Amino acid sequence: MSSVHDWAAPNPVTTNRSGLIGKPVDRYEGPLKVTGTAPYAYEVQPPSPPAYGVMVGATIAAGRIADVDIAAAEASPGVLAVWTHRNVPSQPPRGAKAHPRSTAGSSPALENDRVSYFGQPVAFVVADTLENAVAASMLVNLTYEADAPDVDFAASLDAAGQPPGEQDVEIGNFEDGFAASGVKLDETWTTPIQNHCQMEPCASIAWWEGDVCVAHTSIQMVKPAQHGLAETLGIDRDAVHLMTRYIGGGFGGKGQTYDDLTLAALAARALKQPVKVAFTRQQMMHGTIHRPATVQRVRLGADKDGRLNAFSLMTWTHCHRSGSFTEHASNFARALYAAPNRLTGHRLVRLDLPHAGPMRAPGEASGTLSLECAMDELAEQLGLDPVDLRIRNEPPVDPENGRPFSQRQLVRCLREGAQLFGWERRTAKPGQVRDGRWLVGMGMAAAIRGNFLLPAKCSFSVDAEGVITVRQGMTDIGTGTYTVLAQIAAETLGVPLGKVVVEIGDSELPPAPGSGGQFGAATAGSAALAAGMNLRKALAELATGDPRSPLYGDDPELVTFQDGVIAIENKSETLAALVARAAPEGLTVEGDSRPAADMREWSTQTYGGHFCEVGVDPVTGEVRVRRMLGVFAAGRILNAKTAKSQLTGGMIWGIASALHEGNAVDPRHGSLLAQDLAQYLVTVQADVGELDAIMLDEVDDKANPMGIKGVGELGNSGAGAAVANAIYNACGVRVRDYPITPDKLLAGLIAKGL
């Protein structure tokens, strides 16, 4: 097994001779996307005309389907099939694995007569046109026996218990430490359910080529989708060819497949015709996962110099009746600040609500909304600057496991951010600054998000024209994967970007774990680098072993790759010439990467500091973000443009969490109130003033051979807290129940006599 020290050796990415690494190059697939010619799953052209499937969602949250009447739907024009649990083709039971090493088990659609959440797909209609399918779907008549649903999270906190296999983490003695602290804070925050609201709803198209099911779907992880579909269809895993070329946003919500895929494949088999199925916007809200609501209690105990003596973040959250997903909103706090006495943990309650699951920065996005505001409140109690309070509690090593930090530039992020933002102009006393009708305030918060590396493979090919083709079962959910893989390939093989082709999103390509947990670029990229290095070696050996090459007989170790030319000193030839002559069919090699055996001896995180200036209208309680700056340290940056856009996108999501986003549960029905994008408010352009993200120079050679880390989720972490803290600074009102909407803020303003 390798050691992280091996990763410190220079390689083409870290030496970056042509300067392509880090460059803000345009998106590889950008032209296709902006001209509307990138085929997303639903738009893929099948070999013959498709039929259209439409799902029908349950209108109760708990109970059973007592009766089914599909006669009218079946008689509706153009209808080819109407399925419920009574007549859907049989599928192996949930979780079954015919192949023990499958990464996902069977996930049958229309499984049985039980309804366990509102909106659960309970019927399916296929017709010759989308219009006919939609019209017929409205004619499916199901009679339910409803149970009283248990969906009221706030009323269920006492029923919450430890998530499976987890325990609270206590270091020192929290209660004693807290009791003994001179300065104390004990407050509770709540965050609502959030829906992913990807631009592209989940969608699939499937057809059969003999015994092989060919499916295009919108999924962040290829392999589990392929395996899960094979298990559900009861066929060999190789008999599923699953593709996901372009994805219109995932955010964790497409980390799993849904019934659109299963039903498309089953119907295509039954009807011997391609079938496509998409969720409607309304169906996305209930039929796919959401970020669950949380209640978070933060207790901080400090001495009068602001050194934390005791700290606790406890999170209550919920998941589906059958699930175990936990929004780990307390986890990040274990690595953030020093304090001898610490207590963190989670309580989970199962409800008759749709499935909870991961959403961009799962844990951090919710948890920083409490702790980073609590730090702001503590700073005020202590009369300290919030930046200073954080710096005073900067731990020398990971405060819970004692591991050294691989890289930790949190303090630098905070200091440089403060300086660039003009933090010194902030008045500590709230409510002091006015600009026209606005009360103006500044707030800040720290950002932290873990860094991960997973095993992955990749292949590189070179053809007789010197074109490098990268192939990997990786996905690009809009983050820039295509582009950074092209950059890694171009830099590694010394070819211009125009000579690189990237093929991803296909179960037949060398497997990679996909996009999620901000591990995508590091994981896929490390495997790409390994494949690139193997191809370099193969080409060097090809040249030095080929009597017709000017490099013949030289030491392959000395070969350089630049501008499409391989050379040793003044002897050279083009890659294209070499391959055309010595390997006219082209050359393909694989590479793989895996975490180093000793990687976990370091605490490896990404960090940042958010600074925000808001205006609060004291008349209405409306808030506008005037300026926001994030300074981040997240290892080497592969592409300044795509990375920055990930970070600013995350920051905007933070603004949304602070001000706009959230879905309310109707406790009578177990349904979510907002069911479209007119009702579910995400932050829009007009809500975001000046916005900037700065990435500090950093190389984290403990993270992976390229020294890069993830940026996809870091921007979310802490951003909302910076907004909330700025609101307080502007007007002196703390709202601890997110989102901070005008109705809530107005109540506080009135209470203050404003």
Add this chain to the structure above:
Amino acid sequence: MKAFTYERASDARGAVEAVVNTPGARFIAGGTNLLDLMKLEIEQPQHLVDVSRLPIAGIEDTDEGGLRIGAMATNTRVASDSRVRARYRVLSQAIVSGASGQLRNKATTGGNLLQRTRCPYFYDTSKPCNKRRPGDGCAAIAGHIRESAILGASTACIAVHPSDMAVALVALDAEVETLSPAGHARRFPLMELHRLPGDTPHLETHLIPGELITAVVLPPPPPGGQQYRKARDRASYATAHASVAIAGGRIALGGLAHKPWRAVDAEAALADGASPAEAMARELKDAALRDENAFKVPLATRLVAATIAEAQAQAGAGRDA
């Protein structure tokens, strides 16, 4: 969506006849509201008569010194008309505070007035709603929504009218011109167009089925300043928690009732020398409050005071200029 047939009308009279003579027929203008509702089968017309190309999209000066806005004039066209911006700025402000640029490019003056509520239960067809199906019950009443009426609500419906434009038009004392199914033109105050829900929340206006709105007529602008303010959850593309249109001494309120609400009592109180807060206390004395929407009372009160001040400042600046 239910299957439907479609025709495009070439003149107003023909459009009215087509709707009157075809069972289940409806006008469609920009389609930005009706089509969304059809997709969810909340509206189920069997036949659509497209009026969007009717030659009633112009904006003309009237002999009285006002403006006559054709019913097919798009929201964008009206808001950007130089006469509207110079003399009826409250209307321009109200229109651009609504929906999005794309929607306003399609949305028409007539369609905007007749857009339906944004009550979330109206949109969720799995829930009872008297507006969707008379006699069904109202899911919102025992629900927890902020976007409900505090004025003029009934035990059958607590929904609010979402139009911003209509609030400004009420403050401007606009009139509506229509062509009735019998082929008669009529003209009446826009304030009398919309109804309160009562026992029949599915009936939203006093138009007769098949009656076509042909124009909105603005009288000359009232003396004094004009201003529109709207409080909402995000800076754009969200409906109002409360909105206020001031035109001279007239006040109209949005987001509080099943129709744009002319604040007659507040106007009278102000004329008597009351402060804006006192005037609003009088206007809202019969407000029926729920936990979730009670914030609309202080919100509307404060918004009225601030908007009056802004309108006065604007009038002052106008005089100085």
